Amino acid sequence: MRSDKVDGGPRASLGLKFAAAGGLAFLLVPLLIIFVYAFTTEEKSFQWPPPGLTTKWFAVAWARADIWSALTLSVQVAAISTALALILGTLCAAAVSGSKFFGREVVSLLVILPIALPGIITGISLRSAFSLLDIPFSFWTIVLGHATFCIVVVYNNAVARFRRTSGSLVEASMDLGADGFQTFRHVILPNIGTALLAGGMLAFALSFDEVIVTTFTAGQQQTLPLWMLEELIRPRQRPVTNVVAMFVVLVTFLPILAAYYLTRDGDNVAGMGK
Template sequence: MHSERASFGLKLAAWGGLVFLHFPILMIFLYAFNAERSGASFPPKGLTLNWFRLAWSREDVREAISLSLQVASLATVIALLLGTLAAAALWRRDFFGKQSLSLLLMLPLALPGIISGLALLSAFKRLGIEPGTLTIVIGHATFCVVIVYNNVIARFRRTSHNLIEASMDLGADGWQTFRHIVLPNLATALLAGGILAFALSFDEIIVTTFTAGHERTLPLWLLNQLARPRDVPITNVVALLVMLTTMLPILAAWYLTREKPSQA
């Protein structure tokens, strides 16, 4: 008889994979509280919150955090607008070139980041646009649109068109139907897509490297810190901040979009 319970070997392999993936993250979390300045001793000789105070007192860290938050927020707003409009346009209607448009929308996420970064840098140079905050936002928005589009079009496909037809039959105009029927059905998908887009933009480094110019986002700040071993405790604290800023929104997005068990 086939058993639905996983074997011991399969459970061991699954837990081994989780430990392999998350052990480095746990070490960064631990070292962020390490009392030693070298930040390399294990186990730590003591724990402290002093590195958090020192990290926040540094102007370069605050500027990098502020820039990353600005870029992620702007890229998320652009992605929500363009991704939602694209999903609405490609939802129900069949027309010539629909599949090609869908492929083009997915392409920025499927391409390696270095290819996207080089392409964007070349395009900006041809257009005479100097690298800076604007180019970073545009670069991040190219792949954030895909995240929002995927969430919204999946929700569109699960939305019964009968509800829209019933609303129109009862005398509601287009705006009323959108506000009372479509938008409530899309709310969690939009929120989840926006959260994921913000998280991906906040910790993006490859595309940012090609589009940032002299600007320095938080991931670029971390990359530059690798050549400064004396700042290891500060680097660990900032790395922990980046992980929490990206991990928590992703967990929230998963919670909002998970399949809920049907009730009898």
């Protein structure tokens, strides 16, 4: 017997460990750097190391009305898109996992398509449809785009959970006297609830962050990512951007942690749905 099995689990070779550690550093270090830049005193360039540290940019950012309105719009869009995606994605997942029907594969392909094809395609498709139909850009054109690619996130989470939930539970519930609606309320919902919550949070995060599709479906309105894009292309006050960037990293951290705890026993968080 090989020595690496003595303590019950195999051990990775040193080379493999180094490769993995290097990969992790590559993934995490750039995000950490943002935290340092949020405190820099340097205004004009991205100088490293920062010449000095200050917290004054937090106050400056806090007082900026344009950031607040962008943030509000992003939250509203994300909330409504997530709600729509939850309904559409869950129903679709229930249909696909609950039965075998002709065209089932087509449906799952159709759901995946908006994320399998580049976002720019979704964006320009919607824009050209709006222009063909003379639909003016509005809050709702943004939601239309976001809900389309949020469906898949909810769908993936729900399908994974439906697969784990024994089909005979529904039969058992009906056998014991619950009609369809009671079965949904007393058996299905409690069993898929956490998966829906996880899917909903991830959909929210996805919508909150989306920029590529949004550039095509927003008119004059600015979501937070659009605000950041503007700052990246035409910087006005770099330190304020640094602060907003750090805030966004922190905000996305929470739903990921929560989604992890909600779904860790069993199915993967369907992060693939991005």
